[in-house]
Amino acid sequence: MFTHANGDHTHGGQLLPGSACLITAEGTAHEMRTEMAAELTAALQVMDLGPTLTPYLRDRFGRFDFGGIRPRTPHRTFERRLSGGSAPVGAPVPDPPPSTIKERIMKVAMVAHHYPHAAHRAEFIARVHQVAEVFRGTPGCLSADCWESADAVVSIVQWASEEASAASFAAVTSAGLDLAFDERESRPREIVRLAAC
Known part of the structure; x- marks a missing residue:
């Protein structure tokens, strides 16, 4: 389960087995679908974006390696409260088609x-x-x-x-x-x- 959409939580999704059922709140799922592409986040680590933003971004993102990130979107979402359903944790569920993920990422x-x-x-x-x-x-x-x-x-x-x-x-x-x-x-x-x- 992803608790929120920050990359330090969601980018690790690619390390989970393909059979893992990814679950998150609907609002978090929306943020995951629309978050900045990992390649652009990596570019922000080295770009000069002025005297205010450059040090801020280097302080916040400088420790992370964004290379090779393949985002995974949740298989199951919920509003306000998680209840039982047809995809229990550990059940084999395929990832959404790559085209679905690609269309939702910032370009x-x-x-x-x-x-x-x-x-x-x-x-x-x-x-x-x-x-x-x-x-x-x-x-x-x-x-x-x-x-x-x-x-x-x-x-x-x-x-x-x-x-x-x-x-x-x-x-x-x-x-x-x-x-x-x-x-x-x-x-x-x-x-x-x-x-x-």
Whole structure:
């Protein structure tokens, strides 16, 4: 049973026998299906993503080896409470087809560092959250999050495809949200696009 979707728990699933029945809560299963591909997590260990995010990611992920990870999705899920069912632990259950797993893993991501002037910081953060909400509402956007540090606002977005990324940006434009760099920011944004090979 996977208790939550962090890679230090789920990536070990490939070491379990093929006959092992993988069980998790539905919310955890969703996170497992949409988590960042292991190859992209490995890339984050060595990329320069700015003065705030680079040390944070190296501290959190530097000890892990993400090479050769083959994600496995759960065979059985539950909502709120686990009850009996037709797949007891230890029962032989095949893994889902690889195509099912592949379609649910992030293929494209963006990490953006924004540097708003102090006078515009609250307004800027509210705008980033609005954009993230529109992104999350578009098909194929797997996640859109925002972090704050002393000098930067960092947004990370993950999509299932380039087409999903383009659709998210089109939705933001249609919603009338402003993405343009202007005098409210103290220096140019640092934007890194990532794509799975």
